[in-house]
Amino acid sequence: MGRGSPVSTGQDAEWWRDAVIYQVYPRSFADGNGDGTGDLAGVRQRLVYLRDLGVDAIWFTPWYASPLADGGYDVADYRAIDPQFGTLAEAEALIAEARELGIRTIVDVVPNHVSSDHPWFRAALAAGPGSPERERFWFRPGRGDGGDELPTRWVSDFQGTTWTRTTDPDGTPGEWYLHLFAPSQPDLNWDHPDVRREHEDILRFWFDRGAAGLRIDSAALLVKDPRLPEVPEHPGPGEHPHVDRDELHDIYRSWRAVADSYDEPRVLVGEVWLPDTERFTRFLRPDEMHTAFNFDFMARPWDAKALRESITTTLDAHAPVGAPATWVLSNHDVTRPVTRYGREDSSFAFAAKRFGTPTDLDRGRRRARAAAVLVAALPGALYVYQGDELGLPEVEDLPRELLQDPMHERSGGVDPGRDGCRVPLPWTRSGSSFGFGPDGGAAPWLPQPSHWGGLAVEVQEHDPASMLALYRRTLAARRAEPGLHGSGLRWLDALGDVAVDDDVLAFARGDGARGELTCVVNLGPEPLALPPGAEVVLHSGDPRERFDRVDTDVAAWLRL
Known part of the structure; x- marks a missing residue:
């Protein structure tokens, strides 16, 4: 028998096929204790708001114990909530309270890497070269005389190198370790049985606490070619040394077996950035993930031909595997739609982000409103990133000394990073933090623009022409219209x-x-x-x- 939740049958068992899922970035949603950082207490106080908005589930970006060097995607302990956010007991209460309001909870897992503060990595550093502890990661000697050269020339997703050299106990330079992202995020070795067992246990840990599903970060990056070859100039399918390796699918089949073992089967949602639609949909076969994020639509410009092409290719790709498409206008990594759609180039690419890109916010706001109505009419699941329902723009004038995103630092200050879409939400017209935290509490961890009171929930919920009112009407109509519940x-x-x-x-x-x-x-x-x-x-x-x-x-x- 499965564990956790009551038996769910029929249409309710496949709630995820056309669900509206709201993304909560906990640090910036609501501050319940006044320390300037959003937390689980703040989310619990706002659950009725999410119910009234009309969402079916909440997806939380990582809330685990973490140094927060990369917004929580550097996990130190998967079985503990970071003290800035609350406690494990609060997370369990939140999951239960949300479910009583008809809202399921999806938690984030980060299987490609852990924090450099994770006990496994600390043990690996202490144990030294050739130790069993280091086999859970990718430690390698350097090339060249004295091992001073990088083991590979792979480029980080955060720009820069993917290798950092360790220092041996005697103070001499030691081995290098792999990190596809920041040095504080060492990559795990998924060829190691400990890594596979640990993550299956993590799945059960959260499923047993009522989580309805998992969002899988960087899902196509876990497996590396153990030979660590250089990236070919034109890698064919499955030939890239650290992206979309064929061995990934065995991992997700084992995860699906865990998810399906529950009375109410749990849902697996993949973050899969792949341009090849055939390779993308392999992750969505009936014994692997239930859904994966469709980033193609989000990256397209505001152009009818481009959007139609994206919709058609997305639906055509999903049809053979019977998986629903997902529609995403933004997330915690992407320039907000109101700003993006107001630019001359309204497409999105990380490499194109630069300071000082002009935008027409009025035009962007009109287009963002139309985009919300468009995606809500498409077949499949819909994701809403917190604050998009308020029409918040990207905050592009944050003081540079306050930027915390490693993408900014590792670009040498060229890339503005992702903090501009992570600024704490405004809830009230006035107050020291516009209701993000209690008046008199600490200043929000990122400063809010002075005009954000006019975009606050308190203001918009009384204005029928507001973005919030539009989202509420749209999501209610989406649920009520029988014609929108099919796949055609x-x-x-x-x-x-x-x-x-x-x-x-x-x-x-x-x-x-x-x-x-x-x-x-x-x-x-x-x-x-x-x-x-x-x-x-x-x-x-x-x-x-x-x-x-x-x-x-x-x-x-x-x-x-």
Whole structure:
């Protein structure tokens, strides 16, 4: 028998197929104890807000004990909550309280690496070369005379090298260890049985406490070619020495077996950044992950052809394996939509992030509203990053001395890093932290812009034209519309007798029996007339104004 939760059957057992999942970055969501850092107490105080928003689940970025050198993605202890966030008992209470409100909880695991403060890595450093403790990681001698040269020329995802040299107890230079990210994040050796057993135990630890699923960080990076060859100029499928190795799939099949052993099967969600859609969907075969993040759509520019291509290729790729697509407009790593969509180049790429990129926030806000209505109409699961429902822009003028993201430091200060989308949320119009923490408490760990009171929840929930009101209407309509609960999508060349051009996205969901719904998004320069007799179910414009046409950068749901 499985453990943890009551038996769930039928449609509820596959809740994840069309769920709305809200991403909580705990450090910046709400501060319950006034120390300037968001915590689990703050989340518990705001659970009703999330219920009223209309979400089915919460995904928490890492809340574990950590030095927070990389926002918690440097885990020191998977079975303990970081004291800045609370306690294990509080996490258990939060999971239970959220479930009572109809909200499931997804926790984050980081299997590629641990913190350099993790007991395993401290033991490896102390034990020295050739020890069993070092076999759990990738320790190697350097090349060249005296071992002064890097073992490989692999480039870090955070820029710079992927190797750091140790110092032996006698003070002489020692071996090097591998880290695909920062030096404080040593990579684990997934060929080692201890690593595999430990992570399966971690899965059970959180599933037994009621977690409904796991989000798997950097899921395609775990396995390395043990020969540690250089990266080929044009690696073929499965040929990259540390990305998308074929051996990964055995790991996730074993994880799926653990997830399926529970009375209410748990869900595995992968962070899989792969351009090859066939290789991507291998992770979604029926005995592996349930879903994986679709970053392609998020990275596309605000262009009808590009977005249509992304939607089509995504749905076509998922269909053969029977997995639902996921739709993501942003997350804790990505420039917020209001800012991104207002730029001349509205696509997203980490390598393109630079200080001083101009943006038109009014245009970005219109497009972000339309994008929210668009993605909510697509088949599959929808992710909402905290603060996007408030229309928060990227904070691009944070004092450089306060930036904490290692991407900024390792780029030599060229990349602004990811702190701009991690600024603590505003909840009230006024107050020392706009309600993020209690008045008189410590200043938030990152400073909030002075104008953020106008974007606070307290302000927006009383304004029918606000971004928050739009999200609430959209998510409620998404749940209520039977035509949006299936998996089909049919592109339209015309709305009744009104032809649509290449600057317009138009598609139908559902059928006559389920109540067909049409989604229209106008990305062109000219307004689009509504066909005669069209019933407007929802639109991204101002609800207080008459809606008789689809203007530029506006999306609408229609019943024709």
